Amino acid sequence: MTGKNSSGKEISVLKYIDEYRNPELVKAIITEIDREFSTETIQLMEVCGGHTITIYRYGIHKLLPTNLHLISGPGCPVCVTGVQYIDQAIAIARQENVIIASFGDMIRVPGSSSSLQKEKGAGADIRVCYSPMDAVRIAEKNPEKEVVFLGIGFETTAPTVAAAVESAFEHKIENFSVLSAHKTMPQAMKALLDSGDVDLQGFICPGHVSAITGTHIYDFIARDYHIPCVVSGFEPVDMLQTILMILRQINSNRADVENQYSRSVRESGNPKALELMWEIFEEADAEWRGLGIIPGSGLNIREKYHDFDAKIKFSVDVPPARECAGCICRDIMRGVKVPTDCKLFKIVCNPQDPKGSCMVSSEGTCATWFKYVENELNP
Amino acid sequence: MNHVISLAHGSGGLQSHTLIRELFLEYFGNAALNPLSDGALVKVNSEKIVFTTDSHVIKPLFYPGGDIGKLAVSGTVNDLAVCGAIPRWISCGMIIEEGFPIADLEKIVISMKQTAEYADVQIVTGDTKVVEKGAADGIFINTAGIGDRIEGIELGVQRILPGDIVIINGFIGDHGAAIIKAREEFPVSFQISSDCRPIHKEIIALLSKLDGIRIMRDPTRGGIATTLNEFAGDQPFGILIHEKLLPIRTEVQGLCEPLGFDPLYLANEGKFLLIISSKEADNALEILKSLPGNQNAATIGEVVPEPPGKVILKTHIGSSRIIDMLSGEMLPRIC
Incomplete structure (x- = not known):
């Protein structure tokens, strides 16, 4: 079977899946991991929420030696988005003649006192999109309204949002704008290491982000922090192979950037997508939920495209954000705590009525634990 | 319960069930409704009939493989059939938005006629309402249906026993x-x-040839995960499903992977889940596979004594986990 990637090239979608879920192969790699593992505690961080899902959906953490811990990092786009941003989006949604277009998960994230979903129930025009280009089309069809796309996510989604802005610019669709809270991954990983909050011996690096950025963005981690980095795919065999590659680096006292996911990730990434991203966006400081403001870790729309920047178009001032009392999403994002440390987890916070962003997104650590860890069965 | 209705209340999953139990059943509860089956088993002059209703709202109205008209007739026919009835009569209530093209309406009506002919049912009563532009999304269709309950069969969760086999027809x-x-x-x-x-033909074929059928249900909204949970919920048995046995098209898997969707929760409109005694399972599979449109029927799991009330999935790599009902709406992942 084939599909097309963002550049329109035919790619193989599924040829690998059976192979990468093969129980025999899983067993063989586990044996190797057991062989490579010494008794000393090792902590690896999977940065991406997609990896968190694979780990718990397949129970990979239970197959590993007990002292090998996997810690979930700040790689869920919805989870790292600040409450202030949600409040801004809500304030815009409440204005007359506005359509908010958003990726699905975002509409359920609680702001200080409401959520976009609640606003939708109260009559705001909020539409779920699968692609930022859908929002441009909505703007085209509704020339009398302002269409604001909620641009969140990492290097994976930023180029597609950039393409939407470029298209609106070229076709003079002036009622389209983006409220950008895009973030870039390497600076967040650096901030995490510099905080000293968690002790890590390796990074399982995000596969989709790396497909765009290439693998060199992690070089400084290997070089300056002497921590092995391996870019990983999303199937069980991918992740186990990645863990094995990190262990082998640790055992030979190496710290390199390696690429397990070479079937999708090239060392140089996707230069075309990057070029487009940097055409529209420029580096800016950004607020990360849990990590605070990280210098140079965000993407703001460049001046040339200011007509499409919702922050400028709407100049929304909102009161300082309030987090739900008791919610520890901030600590979970930093890998310092796990969902079961939270007093709200499962008691009042669940996927039907989430109190914090980590319970909203399907990739959020709390949602993943709720769905999978709490439902584990011993083999 | 929340203070206002959200889309999740219509997802067919957990919130829908909560709404039905805590509000509708609370006020409407009676012997025919309480089992919350796809249709109600009632008696008319000592004749047993099955009575069902279903409202259809779908966007887009026309899609590859069907349209809202085909869906409206099939949905009601299938609900009757899985309750062990031969579908007979259907009603058609239409709520149409001002400005809706008559040409599209005709296409939908023709599709309903064709589907009804295939299903051997007559559309015998109906109603039409037109609402102002913006008060509906194109067209909504409600169909109610009546079917003759086949003599001598009994279906229900109470008949399910550990060791029984779970089959899907494709x-x-x-x-x-x-x-x-x-x-x-x-x-x-x-x-x-x-x-x-x-899918009434295959269902009736099975019912007429086998007597070990415990229960059948069409896993529409909420997917097979939700239907299996409806079977197992509050019961003294669990249901074990094997990931490697699930028939899933590569294309469906290919769409789900990048979006973060799970095929277990995707709606089906021409499928039924069947729980049957182990000694008749092979027979059922053979009958099914001989009927057009069911060649990919498969055994996907079995009823197990432990853990009671739960649906368990054994994954490709051998780990096991509990599968819940759909919670909330299915939304695509971002990254």
Whole structure:
């Protein structure tokens, strides 16, 4: 079977899946991991929420030696988005003649006192999109309204949002704008290491982000922090192979950037997508939920495209954000705590009525634990 | 319960069930309704009939493999059939938005006629309302149906026993995937068609030849995960499903992987889940596979004594986990 990637090239979608879920192969790699593992505690961080899902959906953490811990990092786009941003989006949604277009998960994230979903129930025009280009089309069809796309996510989604802005610019669709809270991954990983909050011996690096950025963005981690980095795919065999590659680096006292996911990730990434991203966006400081403001870790729309920047178009001032009392999403994002440390987890916070962003997104650590860890069965 | 209705209350999953139990059942409860089956078993002059109703709202109205008209007739026919009835009569209530093209309405009506002919049912009563522009999304169709309950059969969760086998009559998730794909433009070159169609013929064939059938249900909204939970919920048995046995089209898997959807939760409109005694399971599979449209029928799991009330999935790599009902709406992942 084939599909097309963002550049329109035919790619193989599924040829690998059976192979990468093969129980025999899983067993063989586990044996190797057991062989490579010494008794000393090792902590690896999977940065991406997609990896968190694979780990718990397949129970990979239970197959590993007990002292090998996997810690979930700040790689869920919805989870790292600040409450202030949600409040801004809500304030815009409440204005007359506005359509908010958003990726699905975002509409359920609680702001200080409401959520976009609640606003939708109260009559705001909020539409779920699968692609930022859908929002441009909505703007085209509704020339009398302002269409604001909620641009969140990492290097994976930023180029597609950039393409939407470029298209609106070229076709003079002036009622389209983006409220950008895009973030870039390497600076967040650096901030995490510099905080000293968690002790890590390796990074399982995000596969989709790396497909765009290439693998060199992690070089400084290997070089300056002497921590092995391996870019990983999303199937069980991918992740186990990645863990094995990190262990082998640790055992030979190496710290390199390696690429397990070479079937999708090239060392140089996707230069075309990057070029487009940097055409529209420029580096800016950004607020990360849990990590605070990280210098140079965000993407703001460049001046040339200011007509499409919702922050400028709407100049929304909102009161300082309030987090739900008791919610520890901030600590979970930093890998310092796990969902079961939270007093709200499962008691009042669940996927039907989430109190914090980590319970909203399907990739959020709390949602993943709720769905999978709490439902584990011993083999 | 929340203070206002959200889309999740209509997802067919956990919130829908909560709403039905805590509000509708609370006020409407009676012997025929309480089992919350796909249709009610009632007696008219000592004749047993099954009575059901279903409202159809779908976007887009026309999609690969079907349209709202075909869906409306198939949905009601299938609800009657899985309750062990031969579908006979259907009603058709239409709520149409001002400005809706008559040409589209005619297409829908023709589709309903054709589907009804295939299903051997007559559309015998109806109603039409037109609402102001903006008060509906194109067209909504409600169909109620009546069927003759087949003599001498008994179906229900109370008949399910550990050791029984779970069968599905073909690929899962086709309808849900086709709708997701038809709604949005994805950069994929493959086609996915809805499985929407009446499946009463295969159901009646099985019921007439086998007596070990415990229960049947069409896993529509909420997918097979939700239906299996409806079977197992509060019961003294669990249901074990094997990931490697699930018939899923590569195309459906290919659409689900990048979006973060799980085919277990995707809607089906031409499928039924069947729980049957182990000694008749092979027979059932053989009968099914001999009937057109069911060649990919498969055994996907079995009823187990432990853990009671739960649906368990054994994954490809051998780990096990509990599968819940759909919670909230299914939303695509971002990254």
